[in-house]
Amino acid sequence: MNVQRFFVFCFLTFALIVSLTSCQLNSNNQSGVDIVVASKGFTEQDILSELLAQQIETTTNFKVERRRFTSALVTHNALIAGKIDAYVEYTGTAFTSILKQKVINDPKVVYEKLKQAYAQKFNLEVMKPLGFENTFAIIIRGADAKRYNIQTLSQAAEYTPQWRGGFGYEFVEREDGFPGLAKTYDLRFAKSPRVMDLGLIYRALLQKQVDMINGNSTDGQIARLGLVVLKDDKQYFPPYEAAPIVRQATLKKYPEVKKAIAQLSGRITADEMRQLNYLVEGELQDIKDVVRQFRKSKGLVLPKDNISNS
Numbered sequence: 310m311n312v313q314r315f316f317v318f319c320f321l322t323f324a325l326i327v328s329l330t331s332c333q334l335n336s337n338n339q340s341g342v343d344i345v346v347a348s349k350g351f352t353e354q355d356i357l358s359e360l361l362a363q364q365i366e367t368t369t370n371f372k373v374e375r376r377r378f379t380s381a382l383v384t385h386n387a388l389i390a391g392k393i394d395a396y397v398e399y400t401g402t403a404f405t406s407i408l409k410q411k412v413i414n415d416p417k418v419v420y421e422k423l424k425q426a427y428a429q430k431f432n433l434e435v436m437k438p439l440g441f442e443n444t445f446a447i448i449i450r451g452a453d454a455k456r457y458n459i460q461t462l463s464q465a466a467e468y469t470p471q472w473r474g475g476f477g478y479e480f481v482e483r484e485d486g487f488p489g490l491a492k493t494y495d496l497r498f499a500k501s502p503r504v505m506d507l508g509l510i511y512r513a514l515l516q517k518q519v520d521m522i523n524g525n526s527t528d529g530q531i532a533r534l535g536l537v538v539l540k541d542d543k544q545y546f547p548p549y550e551a552a553p554i555v556r557q558a559t560l561k562k563y564p565e566v567k568k569a570i571a572q573l574s575g576r577i578t579a580d581e582m583r584q585l586n587y588l589v590e591g592e593l594q595d596i597k598d599v600v601r602q603f604r605k606s607k608g609l610v611l612p613k614d615n616i617s618n619s
Contacts, residue, residue, distance in 0.1 A: 343371035344559065344566060347387060347396040350379045351507060353443065353527060356585050357397040359600045361553060361570060367610060368569040380479055381406055388556065389431045395555040395570070399443055401547035403427070403435075403554070405485040412485060416442075416548035432557045436567075437574035438550040441582045445480065445546050446526040446538040447490070450514060454537035461542040462494045465521065474502035475510055475519030485547060487523070493545045511536075527579055529587025551577075576607055 346361045348354035355377065362373040376393055378384040381402050387393045400419050404410050408426055413419050420438065427433040447462060459465050474496070480486040481504050490496065503519055510522045511530050524531065524538075531538060553570050560567045585603060588594045604610055 341372055342374040343563065344395070345374045345376060345393040347376045347378055347384055347393040349381055349384050349396070350377055351525075352589050353525065353582065353586055354397065355596055356582075356589060356600060357439070357551065359596050360573065360604070361395055361397065363597075363600055363604060364573060364609065365566055365569050367604075368572070369563070369565045371563060371566070388433065388554065391556065391558075394559040395553055395566075397439070397551050398554050399549035399551055400435075400438070401444070401485060401549040405547060406483055409484065412545075412547045414544055414547060416550055419548055420550065420552070427554065428557070434555045434557050434560055434567075436553040436555060436570055438552040439573055440551075440575040440577045441527065441579040442548060442550050443525050443527045443579075443582065444541075444549045445486075446524045446528065446531070447541075448514065448522050448524050448531065448536050448538055449520065450517075451535040451537050453520065454539075459537075459539065461540040462490075462496075462545075463542050465539055466494045466496055469496050469498050469521065472498055472520035473500050473518075474498050474521045475505045475513050476502050476523045477507045477510065478504055480523045490545055493543055527582040527586055529583050529585075529590050532583075533587065533591055551582075572609060576609070 344365055346358050346365075348358035358375055358377075362375055365371055365373050376387075378387060381398065384393070384396050385398070385403075385407050388396065398407075400416065400423055401412075404419050404423050405412060408423070408430075410422070413422070420435070424435040427435050447465075449459065449465065453459065453468075457464075457468055459468070474487075476487050481488075481502070487502065498521075503513070505513060505519075505522075507524075510519075510524065511528075511534060513519045514522050514536070515534060526538065530536075553573070555566065555570065581603070585599055588599045589596055
């Protein structure tokens with residue numbers, strides 16, 4: 310490479326770096342978007358992401374973009390990298406999977422420790438919980454629960470050597486997931502558990518391809534399909550309260566966003582979350598319409614002037 314070509318190469322490389330950096334730093338402004346909210350890639354998360362977005366859009370003058378990711382870690386990394394501004398996380402997930410802390414069963418202790426650690430380590434604000442918990446649910450067919458008179462995970466352990474389990478990718482990998490659960494309850498299966506997409510896992514259970522699955526306690530399909538959630542009688546799982554997490558830099562730049570999201574604190578019960586999930590998954594209603602109606606039922610459709618001056 311001669312000297313001239315070398316300098317041309319260096320100039321083009323420098324220009325590319327400057328261009329990419331500028332694009333990343335100003336991507337929101339260039340697209341006319343003020344706030345970016347995200348979900349972790351399943352129905353409940355999509356609903357909660359839309360709830361944050363509509364709450365901000367209808368109570369402020371900011372434009373909100375929605376993005377969808379695939380897991381807690383990917384979404385968390387996007388948040389601390391500044392690619393998104395907010396998403397809803399579950400306290401137990403953040404505490405065990407993100408912070409790698411041991412399980413604590415007291416929800417208040419988990420929340421306070423999480424709030425403090427996120428502020429110190431990541432410059433993130435853990436806002437007050439939305440009002441419901443979505444814990445892992447270990448689920449079997451209703452007919453099996455009735456046939457064997459099973460209500461708890463301890464009781465189910467007697468029968469798992471005859472069964473096959475089916476669990477989601479993330480649940481198999483997580484510290485608070487299957488490995489610890491199997492150890493706590495001494496769960497042994499006839500074959501190695503199948504690692505499955507959560508979108509297919511209920512169908513696999515109904516078609517008897519597997520006999521025990523993991524889901525979420527607020528899944529709208531559990532009651533509709535006549536399934537049974539086994540009681541975690543040894544309290545293996547930590548509390549999983551749903552709480553918005555927002556970049557401190559975003560709240561400092563747009564204080565109206567904090568006021569808008571704070572209005573959602575304690576406004577959703579577990580039953581209401583199951584119903585919202587059912588409307589989207591069971592009745593195939595549009596998420597935007599479902600969220601719009603929910604906000605209306607909660608009296609959350611307030612004029613922008615009310616919140617900006619509160």
